Amino acid sequence: MDPTSLDFQEALSLITEGTSVESSIYVPLLQECIERNSVSEAQVIHGHIVKIGTHEDLFLMTFLVNVYAKCEAMENARKLAFRVFIEMLEVGAYPTNYTLGVVLNACCLMYAIGLGKQIHSCIVKYDIEYDTSVGNALGSLYSNCGNLNSAVKAFLKIREKNVISWTTVISSCGDNRDSGMGLRFFGKMLSEGVGPNEFTLTSILSLCCVMQALSVGSQTIKTGFLSDVVVGTALVNMYNKCGSIERASKAFVEMSTRTLISWTSMITGFAQHGCLQQTLQLFEDMRLVGVRPNKITFVGVLSACSHAGMVDEALAYFEMMKNEHKIKPVMDHFACVIDIFVRLGCLDEAFEIIKKMDFEPNEFIWYTMIAGSRSHKNLELGFYAAELLLKLNPKNSETYVLLLNTYISAGRWQDVSRVRKLMKDEKIGKLKDWSWISIKDKVYSFKPDFQFRPQCEEADQLLADLIEKAKNHGYEPQGDLGVTDEQDEETTFSTIHHSEKLAVTFGLLNTSNAVPIHVIKSTSMCQDCHSFIKFVSILTAGEIIVRDSKRLHKFVSGCCSCGDFGSLLQLFLELNW
């Protein structure tokens, strides 16, 4: 009988009956265990391998380590992976490079950095850091644990770097927020004559999202692999994140197959761009073709409702998610619903939801509550939320700016002094307000009041002109308020030279009006910049996209995709403390 012609269950029962089978049957069976996420079946096969004495087969045992490492069904499965490795050592096997790679990958999946480092020392001792599979596995271990430096070091030590080595280091850069370095590695890879594959391209598209490097992404994709569903989804996602909803829809429509993730990417894209109707329509289309939404899809749908202020719709989708799709709401879903109530000024309803939730609210929920309390003049609730936020997030400069703004605008100087003292004690630094603009794939960075900018005089003149013109259209600058507290510490707000104003002005000088301006910002936008850029989008009749630390703002004809409520923005961002 040819064992490979058996189906999984038949083959498994042969093994349990103790029938002798050829060792070639184990690999496809174990492979199927990974797909079925079935630890118990893998254990049956494992037992059999040991029983008939095949356990000295290095390849087979290495594969078994891999199976246990990849099964997430049982908490102990991954511990089994290490036990098999130790058993291998105990029978006197000398681990091959592949074995070490697999074990490192198990460490990576379990975030077992300590154990990974021990194995790394063995690798150094054996002097095999140069080996391709060992180096690649080391690279992904360090990358997964957030240590980009060590990941790059591991990559550089590989003697014969293959496409997987390059892809690993490029995606490490993306995962660890150094897109610039990722793109440089990509350039180096091409110059060394290594051709990218669909895996590399997906990682590159993801880097381009962060960099707003639309044209790098568009050019990259000409290399091919468009038929790959993951590449297609990454492309849709890149266009969305770079603010081009039109190109994203085009890429989405042109895909030959779509997975749940593809649908969810496009739904989320419409939501971020403030297109409620398209979001809901696409959600319906998805259901009609029989793809079941998951919790992330519902985050997209609910956030679209929140941008549009549609509370009844949001609650209906919330119920649909629970009842029809049996998805248990998580914090993200509650946060969307709370956000809608806050935007509409229904703070009590929002607070009721917080009280009824099964979990402790996270910092974003308190952030929303504080901003809403401030704009809807419910100071006590605002202070309450602010103190809770401080407890949750005591190291973040933005939290303190929010708190100080709240207390200063209420004239509560005792609290202002207390917060200032806390900041000193906690060694909280000044907010790092930076903006970047990408023009013809070159990235220019700006910080507030930066004196040595390119085209400084020209840009300042243009900014002054724009402010004047915007004022004629009804713009009321909110910066430059002098506030004196009881300790006579002069606190001034200067929003005129916030980094995004400088970046947008520089963009206007250096791009044609037909091209949208893309700015990325390190903190969240302040109310003044938000309002100013709305006027600029009227004055220039162009599109301006600012991706700040909290959300995407696409300004067209005086409106912003974030819902234009304005109430959930920082009052001012800069304080001289």
Added chain:
DNA sequence: GTAGGGTTAG
């Protein structure tokens, strides 16, 4: 036949 890819608002 062991290593690398895509979705989460606020």
